[in-house]
Amino acid sequence: MTSHQETRMEVEVGEHCFFPQCNRLDFLPFVCDLCHQTFCKYHRVPSSHNCEHIDTNIISTCTLPEKQEFLFHCSLPSCKKRHVTSVVCESCEQSYCIQHRHQEDHSCPALIVAEQHSTRTVRGRPLGQPAKATGTSGVKGGSSSKHTSGKVALMKLKMRAVGLDSIPQVCSGVVAGEVDRVYFEVELPRTSGLPNTSMFVSKEWCVGRTVDYIAQRFKLKNDNHKAHAQKLCLYCEGAVLGMSHKLQDLIHTVITMGTTLTLEYE
Known part of the structure; x- marks a missing residue:
């Protein structure tokens, strides 16, 4: 080669x-x-x-990850907002926002059970067991049991009450922990055919505004703005409440939390 x-x-x-x-x-x-x-x-x-x-x-x-929003829903039905952080209740194991994290704020079922259990005991003894012959222990126990039952009934009312979500549960800038909502049971006019309803409004409202709100929510005829028309009034134990009176002035004097109010035409 x-x-x-x-x-x-x-x-x-x-x-x-x-x-x-x-x-x-x-x-x-x-x-x-x-x-x-x-x-x-x-x-x-x-x-x-x-x-x-x-x-x-x-x-x-290659795919880019989608943007995700880490927002939480509060388990309280009346709270419609989404929150960045949440707190899990140790009793009911539900997730709540900061505002409703305490048992009292979200009407925790475990708290209701505890309150009901306390009504079955009078001064540390099971209900039905004879009390010691002290003469006054039975009276004190009955008063305590009645007070506890009232708290349980009010707590149940708060759980099913309807109203404006914009009304805060606790006042801001006033006394710490002071409640802003007024809870009551309302009997709607007999002609409406609607059942009793648990509601809440702001204690800053006057009676007239409360009547207008209830009428608007349940689509009731309301001619209170007309001079000679039939008036829609709010009653407490048969007595009509003045339209200009603020609810905060009537609490503990005329009405209490959980009072049944009647809405009826004059």
Whole structure:
């Protein structure tokens, strides 16, 4: 074999780089996984030889995570807002917002059960067991039991009460912990055919505004703004409440929390 033939065989060993600006002869060429062309070690990466398949490959294999909002729903039915943080009640194991995290604020069923259990005991003895002959212990126990039963009844009323969610449960800027909502049972006009309803309104409202709100919520005829029309009035134990009186002035004097009020036409 001549020297010219040997030189020709050596030249034909290897592959030329497919990159037009290179065309280097590489004895250990690399094959691109995207375009399947042969390249030298300097242009083996898809981005180094401007691979025509690099964009489509990235789009098809890479997906951006969707933006998620980590907001929580309060388990209290009357609370419609979504909150960034939540607190789990240890008793009922439900998630609540900061405003309703305490058992009293969300009328925790476990708290109601505890209150009902306390009504079955009088001064540490089971109900029905004869009391010691002290003369006054039975009276004190009866008064305590009645007070506890009233608290349980009010708590149940709060759980089913309806009203404006914008009315805060606790006043702001006044006495700490002072309740802003007034809870009551309302008897709707007999002509409406609607059952009694548990409700709450703001104690800052006057009686007239309370009447207008109830009439609007239950779509009752209300011509109180007309001079000679039949008036829709709110009664407590048969006595009509003055339209201009504020509810906070009537609490503990005329009405109490949980009082049954009657809405009727004069």
